[in-house]
Amino acid sequence: MSWAGPEDIYLSTSLASYLDRKLLVLLRDGRKLLGILRSFDQFANAVLEGACDRVIVGDSYCDIPLGLYVIRGENVVLIGELDVEKDELPPHMKQVSVKEIRRVSRCCGVFKIFSCCSSICELWKTIGEAIPILSKSG
Amino acid sequence: MTLGNSKPVVRRRNLLLTDSLPLSTFEHRDALHRTSLRFSPLERFNGLFIRLFFSYFKDLVGREVTVELKNDLAIRGTLHSVDQYLNIKLENTRVVDQDKYPHMLSVRNCFIRGSVVRYVQLPPDGVDIELLHDATRREARGLQSECMLDFEGRIVL
Numbered sequence: 057m058s059w060a061g062p063e064d065i066y067l068s069t070s071l072a073s074y075l076d077r078k079l080l081v082l083l084r085d086g087r088k089l090l091g092i093l094r095s096f097d098q099f100a101n102a103v104l105e106g107a108c109d110r111v112i113v114g115d116s117y118c119d120i121p122l123g124l125y126v127i128r129g130e131n132v133v134l135i136g137e138l139d140v141e142k143d144e145l146p147p148h149m150k151q152v153s154v155k156e157i158r159r160v161s162r163c164c165g166v167f168k169i170f171s172c173c174s175s176i177c178e179l180w181k182t183i184g185e186a187i188p189i190l191s192k193s194g
Numbered sequence: 195m196t197l198g199n200s201k202p203v204v205r206r207r208n209l210l211l212t213d214s215l216p217l218s219t220f221e222h223r224d225a226l227h228r229t230s231l232r233f234s235p236l237e238r239f240n241g242l243f244i245r246l247f248f249s250y251f252k253d254l255v256g257r258e259v260t261v262e263l264k265n266d267l268a269i270r271g272t273l274h275s276v277d278q279y280l281n282i283k284l285e286n287t288r289v290v291d292q293d294k295y296p297h298m299l300s301v302r303n304c305f306i307r308g309s310v311v312r313y314v315q316l317p318p319d320g321v322d323i324e325l326l327h328d329a330t331r332r333e334a335r336g337l338q339s340e341c342m343l344d345f346e347g348r349i350v351l
Contacts, residue, residue, distance in 0.1 A: 069277035071305060080301055084310070086265070088297050100281070100307050110297060133265060133310045136287075136301035144300045 071096040074137055079104070082133040088112070090138075091125060100129035111157050113164055115149050118157035246333065250326065251276040251314075260290065260315040261306055267295060269304065280308035 074093050081089040081104065091104030107125040111118050138144060152160070251273070260270045261282060268291065271284030283305050289298045 069275045069281050069283050069305070074305065080297065082265075082267075084265070100305075112297060129307070130309070132307050133263060134267070134269075134304050134306050136298065136304040139300045139302045142300035142302075144297070146296050146299060149296060 071100070071102070071135065074135065078138055078140075080110075080134075080136040080138055081127060082136070083127070084131045084133055089122070089125065089127070090119070091122075093135075097129070100132045100135070102127045102129070102132065102135070111161060112145075112149075113157060113160045116152045116157065116160060117145060117149055118152050118154055120154055120157075245278070246329065247280060248276065248278055251280065251282075254316065254320055257317060257320050259284075259317070259320075261311055262313040262315065263306065263310050264312045265310070267298075269298075269306070271304070274303070277308075280311065282306045282308065282311065282314070 071093065075096075077093060078090065079093050081091070081102065083089065088110045089104060089107050090110055091107035093102060094105050095103035104125045104127065107122040108119040109122055111120060255273050255275060257273055258270065259273050260268055261284065262268045267289065269284060269287050269289055271287035274283040274285045276282055283303070285303050287302055287304050289295045289301075292299065
């Protein structure tokens, strides 16, 4: 993001048009922060007021309040302007409490580890079966 | 610092605009002039095609593109603007796989940091390959035959 030079007078990729608006900021670690943009700079560093972290697990979500956040620009993936006339999320999703979403995300994490382990086991089995075939032909 | 009139190179430090460059000095610049891709000597000295893609994307403003990010999110939208870091602003955005990204439902305009872009998918008629080839070839040739410029833009070789 740059301050518009003389030749860029009709072209502006600055975040100035997003100031004082509620935005969705996607971060590199997958977090989704919502908040009002109060400040930015040429590195896409941003200051979000009233920021909350929207955690989505399956069909449930929760907004964890964070307060005033300063985000380093290198972690920013996308800054999106939310359309106030539209729903922020699909209607089938339901909001749950912070405790509930933490519990669900922990379970999900464990489930992911289990499924990873089982797919790794499958992979080793396949390799084990393939080696005698390969050595016979090779 | 003042420059004598005999020196062919105008001080570059404050000028990134190439409009003021003497076109006769570099003959290939005439071809670039036609393609609207212009480069200042300092940028060419850097050895990088810093502004080649910037200028190219500037010409694509208003076209429908799909930006695929490094986190596998693909966003389709109208290219609103681009800057020197190749940050992209899109309008009328919609996510390609909407069900996977429910949080993006109401996002219509977005700013995408250049560093997270993996691909920019263009409309097939949005690319004049020959023009791009010519500009790239000329730049490469220009870089080879270019005389060395110092920080101030004065010729040293």
